Amino acid sequence: MATLPELREKLRRPLELERLRGYENRAVSGGLEKLLAGPIAGPFPQVREALRGYDALGPQERQEALEQALALLEGVPARPPSTPKVARRDAALPPLTAAPGTALAPGTPLSQIDWGHGGLKKLTGLGLQTLRDVLHNYPRRHEDRRALPSLAEIEDGQKATVAGVIVSKNRRSPRPGMQILDAVVQTSSGERVKATWFNQPWVEKNLREGSSLILTGRVKRFGKSAQLGVEHMETLDQAGGGSLSTGRIVGVYDAKEGVSQDFLRRSAQTTLSRLDAGDYLPSHWRKQCELTDLADALWGIHFPADEAHLARADHRLRFDEYLFLELRMLLQGEDAVLLGKRFTATDRDMQTFEAGLPFNFTGAQRRVMHEIADDMRSERQMARLVQGDVGSGKTAVAACALFLAVKDGYQGALMAPTEILARQHFANMQAYLEPHGVRVGLLIGALTPKQKAEMQATIASGLIDVVVGTQALIQENVTWANLGLAVVDEEHRFGVAQRRKLLSGRPDVLVMSATPIPRSLALTAYGDLELSIIDELPPGRTPVDTKLLQDNHRTQAYGFVMTQIREGRQAFVVTALIEENETLELLAATQLADDLRVILPEARIDLLHGKMSAAEKDAVMERFRAGGFDILVSTTVIEVGVDVPNASVMVIENAERFGLSQLHQLRGRVGRGSAKSYCILVAGEHSQKTRKRLKIIEGSTDGFVIAEADLKLRGPGELRGTRQSGIPDLKLGDLVSDVEIIERARDLAKHILSHDPLLKHPRLAALREELQARSQQVAYREVI
Known part of the structure; x- marks a missing residue:
């Protein structure tokens, strides 16, 4: 029977893991209340009482309840929670404006700072709640505005950014249904350019004569004069200064209507200047991983002094994204x-x-x-x-x-x-x-x-x-x-x-x-x-030959299928649908099977479709494996790993509708016996882009090469559904090119947890707090 210290330790570990994971109530299967209802918490009624109703609490209340429970477990007098333990997820914090000059922690609510008239509403409207949120609301791109080009130097069709003052404006409608806004903008050098907006009437309210603008778009030249088709516009606040928007490398942020780029830059500057910028990574780890310090990185991502500053900032913050992602993954549940x-x-x-x-x-x-x-x-x-x-x-x-x-x-x-x-x-x-x-x-x-x-x-x-x-x-x-x-x-x-x-x-x-x-x-x-x-196939395995055909050569494909059937082989025929609709799927599969019965009257053909039960699908596959028919027509993905050694041909209709990795998986259903095997990709779309993509699968049988190409073409979200895989949205990271950074971040995460599995050491307190904050942020994004 377990001793009291052993039971205390068994209870403490999941509670501390819950703290590490950001109070998501996922550290224990079924939630903390299920754990506390069991025998492990029997000797600790005060702990059980402190966490009563935990499932229904908001993040702040959960944090207070858990800290009280851990203190009780360790025998330390606990501070009473600052708020009643009821679910108050949307309770507003009182505006406690911090005095200017006071250094603030990253978790400080935005309501404690004066952002100017309507400023707090603008920031919260973007989903930003704390100073940390503003810090990590990175620019989506950067523009070099240290020396904006002269209009005379810009060639026709080039994209350019110009800054200037509106001299005049005009609205015209050359034909019904079209509205054009023109504004003449004069730059600081005295040059003038006509800026044009097509069918964007809402822009006009910002086009006041005398207003300062920064415009980005493509230049159209008419002799010596130039016209700018505006793609992006910034208005500069009158209190002047465009110092954060010109004369430097400038960040461009995601924003909503009514929230200017200039306001977002000034908000980032305010936050950085008020922040108590400690670093959650100790200096010896930064040196080991060749990382700049956090303050330099945050200033560098928002306001880089030069390209080198931006590069080292980007590297550090990418590394941090992967480090905290790996820590979260390695701390999944009690297993870690x-x-x-x-x-x-x-x-x-x-x-x-x-x-x-x-x-x-x-x-x-x-x-x-x-x-x-x-x-x-x-x-x-x-x-x-x-x-x-x-x-x-x-x-x-x-x-x-x-x-x-x-x-x-x-x-x-x-x-x-x-x-x-x-x-x-x-x-x-x-x-x-x-x-x-x-x-x-x-x-x-x-x-x-x-x-x-x-x-x-x-x-x-x-x-x-x-x-x-x-x-x-x-x-x-x-x-x-x-x-x-x-x-x-x-x-x-x-x-x-x-x-x-x-x-x-x-x-x-x-x-x-x-x-x-x-x-x-x-x-x-x-x-x-x-x-x-x-990454090595056994000797003697013959790669599957793959051929790409346009749909106007479909008859040739099925003539070859019939040749294989006459030699005693079998074939898969798979077709794809644009819409996931089981009724349409059944109709398409039935139609395809009927068409093939006309084209190939000698062949025995059967069907596999999405409306079948699992048992019915298994029965069809078993008959196919036993040689009960020659061609299996399917609009569902054939089960990964199913062996039909006698199947030597895979025909994939509308191959352009599948991802490359999916095509490779389907191709893997043949070539599992001793006979030479073939995969025929029938493309219904004839564009060069489609042909180039499908040529990758035609030219390679290496699944990992194909998967890398698929990642580059489709992105990680489409490829695997990364939200479902536990990967939060990466703000800076790029899974296509970041393998080396990911491996180094993973190595550091494993090193940290191998020495301190629950990040309890005092020197890791800041790292633990940052992990908790990011975990809560991920949970919040998943809820909304």
């Missing part, structure tokens, strides 16, 4: 701070397993297996992502890891997202493990109640070594005798809560993915996992 299993995982055991295979491991498989074994030997819980292209041998590596766990007397689990994949993994695990005396079982929803009950009893008694299954593995009535290693296939298909149910016994974790992910995205989307890549 507890120990895992410890295995012997000897080289001899790995050699014994490999000797029983009908093939030899590739060099990449051996390298990854040794990385896994190093983790398994450590007392810390393994959390590793193994990426590998289709056919690279991830399953054999996972089987070896499971073998090492069973050798030490532990059980292993392998969870797959669908029953057909679970059955496939079950067959593979039997082939790999049973010759070594390992007992392998299957637990899926399709089993009868009696079969399920028998398997659950066998798992609980420890009479089965490795269990392969679907979400049936995480049902409440599954109890493990001694789970040591959990392998999760295509982890992104499961929710976080689902994964944690499997991991509640603290097993080591191995995640497999056949979806190539660019390294930068893997390090962030899967930031809580170490990364291993199997």
